[in-house]
Amino acid sequence: xxxxxxxxxxxxxxxxxxxxxxxxxxxxxxxxxxxxxxxxxxxxxxxxxxxxxxxxxxxxxxxxxxxxxxxxxxxxxxxxxxxxxxxxxxxxxxxxxxxxxxxxxxxxxxxxxxxxxxxxxxxxxxxxxxxxxxxxxxxxxxxxxxxxxxxxxxxxxxxxxxxxxxxxxxxxxxxxxxxxxxxxxxx
Amino acid sequence: xxxxxxxxxxxxxxxxxxxxxxxxxxxxxxxxxxxxxxxxxxxxxxxxxxxxxxxxxxxxxxxxxxxxxxxxxxxxxxxxxxxxxxxxxxxxxxxxxxxxxxxxxxxxxxxxxxxxxxxxxxxxxxxxxxxxxxxxxxxxxxxxxxxxxxxxxxxxxxxxxxxxxxxxxxxxxxxxxxxxxxxxxxxxxxxxxxxxxxxxxxxxxxxxxxxxxxxxxxxxxxxxxxxxxxxxxxxxxxxxxxxxxxxxxxxxxxxxxxxxxxxxxxxxxxxxxxxxxxxxxxxxxxxxxxxxxxxxxxxxx
Numbered sequence: 001x002x003x004x005x006x007x008x009x010x011x012x013x014x015x016x017x018x019x020x021x022x023x024x025x026x027x028x029x030x031x032x033x034x035x036x037x038x039x040x041x042x043x044x045x046x047x048x049x050x051x052x053x054x055x056x057x058x059x060x061x062x063x064x065x066x067x068x069x070x071x072x073x074x075x076x077x078x079x080x081x082x083x084x085x086x087x088x089x090x091x092x093x094x095x096x097x098x099x100x101x102x103x104x105x106x107x108x109x110x111x112x113x114x115x116x117x118x119x120x121x122x123x124x125x126x127x128x129x130x131x132x133x134x135x136x137x138x139x140x141x142x143x144x145x146x147x148x149x150x151x152x153x154x155x156x157x158x159x160x161x162x163x164x165x166x167x168x169x170x171x172x173x174x175x176x177x178x179x180x181x182x183x184x185x186x187x
Numbered sequence: 188x189x190x191x192x193x194x195x196x197x198x199x200x201x202x203x204x205x206x207x208x209x210x211x212x213x214x215x216x217x218x219x220x221x222x223x224x225x226x227x228x229x230x231x232x233x234x235x236x237x238x239x240x241x242x243x244x245x246x247x248x249x250x251x252x253x254x255x256x257x258x259x260x261x262x263x264x265x266x267x268x269x270x271x272x273x274x275x276x277x278x279x280x281x282x283x284x285x286x287x288x289x290x291x292x293x294x295x296x297x298x299x300x301x302x303x304x305x306x307x308x309x310x311x312x313x314x315x316x317x318x319x320x321x322x323x324x325x326x327x328x329x330x331x332x333x334x335x336x337x338x339x340x341x342x343x344x345x346x347x348x349x350x351x352x353x354x355x356x357x358x359x360x361x362x363x364x365x366x367x368x369x370x371x372x373x374x375x376x377x378x379x380x381x382x383x384x385x386x387x388x389x390x391x392x393x394x395x396x397x398x399x400x401x402x403x404x405x406x407x408x409x410x411x412x413x414x415x416x417x418x419x420x421x422x423x424x425x426x427x428x429x430x431x432x433x434x435x436x437x438x439x440x441x442x443x444x445x446x447x448x449x450x451x452x453x454x455x456x457x458x459x460x461x462x463x464x465x466x467x468x469x470x471x472x473x474x475x476x477x478x479x480x481x482x483x484x485x486x487x488x
Contacts, residue, residue: 024219026219053216053219062215062216064216068227073479075248075249075250075479076248076437076477079248080436082230082231083230084434090365095216164435
């Protein structure tokens with residue numbers, strides 16, 4: 001009986017200890033490029049304070065960005081992005097919640113490069129869609145660098161590109177994710 | 188028996204602890220998202236830095252220049268012989284510069300009285316959301332105008348200062364929602380030399396400007412100044428303008444009807460000589476094109 005109680009206590013602790021399996025960042029980078037081929041100006045923005053949390057035990061991976069945090073080279077483009085396309089006042093955040101499909105094949109304890117494939121739901125402009133992307137995890141000295149490049153169709157998220165700007169703004173956006181994750185301290 | 192109960196309890200707790208963990212993974216983001224948002228200043232309260240005639244609470248982004256071409260046509264009631272006023276046009280060309288997020292300057296020249304004008308607009312407090320939010324924008328605008336047309340009577344001793352007039356304005360504005368913005372602009376115009384001795388040198392007015400956003404790219408706007416003094420019976424009137432802002436991507440068109448012809452504060456506050464009631468309104472437009480002069484640091488990927 002005593003043995004079982006000990007087991008219980010250990011199990012309970014195990015539950016709390018698992019928080020250290022999580023990695024996070026608050027300064028992840030997300031880039032998007034929606035430049036039409038042949039456009040005279042680059043339609044691209046960068047976000048430098050992306051939230052990202054990875055649970056190495058389950059392979060759960062989540063991202064969150066505030067849309068107003070995207071920075072553009074041209075102020076007017078940034079204004080149009082927020083006002084006319086992504087409608088940041090109405091839809092202030094974009095989130096991705098997904099899972100690493102091949103999580104079991106990654107050994108987070110050893111340094112190395114691991115190709116990953118991630119599946120999940122991307123919410124943007126108030127619309128949630130399934131997305132699948134390939135990326136790379138680089139484990140180095142207790143930190144994880146997560147990178148991925150994928151493309152979304154803007155029409156899927158009901159972001160309309162008027163004909164007048166079609167020569168500049170593409171109907172799809174290439175999204176580049178670049179996050180360096182630190183271990184999440186246990187509470 | 189006792190052992191069995193303990194075993195079951197252990198199992199239950201085990202299951203429970205897993206369940207708690209499962210919920211934890213459901214929202215990983217809440218582990219790092221403190222929920223607090225940093226201060227962000229409200230943007231796009233108005234589509235342009237002018238409501239129609241008067242200054243708006245909106246500022247140009249730093250490093251940009253706004254090239255503005257303004258036209259005011261003749262009176263609509265002139266009918267077909269003057270093509271409803273379109274045959275006559277008075278214009279102003281202006282260059283506005285955004286220096287900081289809360290400071291901008293501008294210069295312009297109007298055909299009416301060949302008048303040059305320059306101003307600055309500064310907001311010590313801006314409407315913002317976040318932890319230290321503030322509900323409204325408080326800005327001041329001050330400008331000077333210079334009449335450069337030839338002296339009415341070159342034979343007398345004319346002073347340079349007689350060409351000048353000044354205006355001071357307080358802008359109190361709030362973007363109430365994504366769709367609706369309202370601002371009040373108490374204004375004082377000082378004219379160094381007035382035409383008639385009955386006219387005051389200092390004219391006080393209260394302006395009101397509003398915007399109602401209809402679609403992503405189209406908004407209704409209204410702009411009114413109520414004069415408290417300097418209104419001469421059958422000579423001048425309170426300027427009222429009602430218009431539509433249309434944004435096309437690179438340009439903003441502000442199409443409107445107004446009884447004012449002036450395109451700087453002195454001119455439209457002091458010299459609005461026609462009224463809405465008698466069909467003496469005019470069509471006019473402001474065309475705004477914003478250029479990025481100073482690029483932000485190149486985005487790195």
